[in-house]
Amino acid sequence: MSKPAFTISTDTSKLDVEMIxxxxxxxxYWAKGRTRETVEISIKNSLCFGVYTQEQQIGFARVASDYAIFAWIMDVFVLPEYRGQGASKLLMQAVVNHEAFANLHRWGLMTHDAHTLYQQVGFQKLKNPEYFMEYLPEKK
Known part of the structure; x- marks a missing residue:
């Protein structure tokens, strides 16, 4: 059985927001309970990448960036039945090589279990994790 052909698009009109x-x-594990409204707002305010086989969306990633210095990758996934077939690697290559990000100085992301995927496109552990801070406001 041959692997399906995957394509990547940043055309938000093609996104299957319900599936996402x-x-x-x-x-x-990172967005359990996220509302549809929050998903829609996050898509509107990010550069989004859909992964497709034929016309069916099977994966997603979004990037928040100032397009000059920094970008943060979020909400990366490929549906379970399509994992292990190269779609995730193709997606991440498309993200980091997108022309809109050609002059960035730093990328960021967080992952619990996909370190190997991100290392394949150049990510590494923080050299100075003590420099990084986060603010987690209380949920209202």
Missing amino acids: HQFLSKES
């Missing part, structure tokens, strides 16, 4: 919301809110 369903995966993030029900299946991901």
